[in-house]
Amino acid sequence: MSVPSLRARVRAETVEEIRTIAKRHLATDGANLSLRAVARDAGLVPSALYRYFPNRDALLTTLITDAYTALAASAKAAEAAVPRDDLPARLLSLGHGVRSWARAHPAEYALIYGSPVPSYTAPQETLVPASEVVMTLIGILFDGAERGLRPAAPPRPLPPAIHAELHRLLDQSPRPKPAGTEPAPEMVIATAFTLWIQLFGLVSFEVFGRLDDLIEERQEYFEHQMLVMADFAGLTAVAPSLSCSRVSVTDGGKGPR
C-alpha cells in the first residue's frame, strides 16, 4: 500500500497527461473544450476518458483548481520577490504576477474569473487558492497599518452590517493578525477588497478586450493604476508638506470660477 502499485502509477500519469492535453486545447481553441478532441490527442477513444473523469465538468473542475493555484502561485511568488518593507512595490509586483499569468493563460483565466460555467460545480478545495491573492493583499495592508501608514483621505466609516460581516470574516480565518486597533482591522480588509476589485477588474478588462481601442499602453496603464490604488490605500509615503496643499472649494457655494 505504501508503494502505489504500478497500475495506480500509470493511472496517475494518464490523468496528468489528459490534463496537460486539455490545457493545451484550452489555450489554443478557447473556452469550448472538446472531450473527443483531447481523447484523440491522448490516443484514446472518447469513452475511455470516462475511466478517469466522470464527465466533462469534472475535467473542467480540475482545470479550474489548477488555474486557481497557478494564478495564486504566480502572484505570491512575484510579491515575495520584492523587499518586504517596500509596500507599493509589493502591491505592484503582486499585480504584475496576476496580470502576467492572466495574459499568458487567457482561457484559463476566463475559466476562473469570467462568466461561470453553466451547471457549475464550485468544489470546496478551490476556496483556499481562490482567496490567496486577496489574503496577500490584506497582508500588505496590515503591514502598512502596522508601520503607521494611513490612507490619505479620511476613510468612510463602514455601514454596521458590513462591519459585522468583515468582523465575522476576520474571526473565522485566523490568518491575518488582528494588529493594533489604530485603523480598525475591518477597515483594512475593506480597503483590501477595494484594491482586489480594482486589480481583477482591470485585468479582466484587459484580458477580455474591454480596453481595445481605448488604451494601448496596457503595461504602463496597469502600473499607474496599481500605484493610484497604493496611494488610495495609503501605502505610498507622501511628503507632509503635500498632504494639505490642496484647497477646499466646497465652502458652501460655487468654486472660484
Added chain:
Amino acid sequence: MSVPSLRARVRAETVEEIRTIAKRHLATDGANLSLRAVARDAGLVPSALYRYFPNRDALLTTLITDAYTALAASAKAAEAAVPRDDLPARLLSLGHGVRSWARAHPAEYALIYGSPVPSYTAPQETLVPASEVVMTLIGILFDGAERGLRPAAPPRPLPPAIHAELHRLLDQSPRPKPAGTEPAPEMVIATAFTLWIQLFGLVSFEVFGRLDDLIEERQEYFEHQMLVMADFAGLTAVAPSLSCSRVSVTDGGKGPR
C-alpha cells in the same frame, strides 16, 4: 416603399419573436444557447432560422447589442432620475442602474461583461452603447470639476504615454466638454476609468459569484463601495476642517508605535 410590404412586416415580427425567445432561453438555460431549442419554441424547424440569421453567432451578436443598449438605458435612466447637482447621488444611482440590470439579466450581463465568446465578432455598432456608461461617469466627474470639486488626495500625475492616449481619446470624441484647465481633463478621464473599473469589477464579482460566502449584504456593500469611490473622486463635499485633520506618519521613521 413607404409602406413596408406585409411580408417585410411579418418578417420583422418573426425576427423580434426569435430574439425574445432567445433571450428567454438565455435567462433560463444560461450561456449555452441552442438554436434548435429556440426554433422549437418559435414553432419552426432549425433550418428555418437561417432565413433570419446567417448563423448562431449572428443571433448572439444581436443579443449582445441589445444587452449593451438595455444596460446603458437602465444606467442612464437611473442617473437621470436624480437631481443633477447631487453628484454622489448621481454616481450611486448610475451604479444601481447597472447593478440592478445585471442582477435581473445575469446571462445577458455575462454575455457582454464576462469571458468573450469564442469566435467573437464585435460589431462596430456595439461601441457606442458599450461606452455610454463610462461616458456618463465622465460627465458626472466633469460636472464636479466644473463646480470646483477636487479629489481629497493629491492626484498621482499620469505617465506621459497614458496622458497622450487619454488626450487622443478626448480629441476624437467631441462628447465631453474640454472644461476649464484646473484639473486636467485627462486626469478627470483617468479618475472616471478608475470608477468604471471598480463599478463593473464589483458588479461582475457579485453576478459571477465571487462574493459568495464573503459578503452577504450585497446591496449595502455596493452602496458603500460606490460612496467610497465618490470620496476617491472628490465628489463628496467634505468639511474643510476635516481635510487636513489626519497626521502624516511617514516622517522618515517608524510610526508613533
Added chain:
DNA sequence: ATCTGTCAAGAACACTGTTCTCGCTGCGGA
C-alpha cells in the same frame, strides 16, 4: 491457475450547428 477488477474499444443514443434541396406562396413587374 483461477478469479476479480480495471482498462480500452466500439457501437449506440440524443443532441448540436449547418447546408442542401424541395415545394409552396405572396409579391412585383409585364
Added chain:
DNA sequence: TCCGCAGCGAGAACAGTGTTCTTGACAGAT
C-alpha cells in the same frame, strides 16, 4: 391579370458533440 422570381418553411443529411452500455483483454491478488 398573369408570370416568374424571391423569400419562406420543411425535411433530410452531415459532421461533430457528451454520454452510456456492452464486449473483450489484461494485470493483480488469491
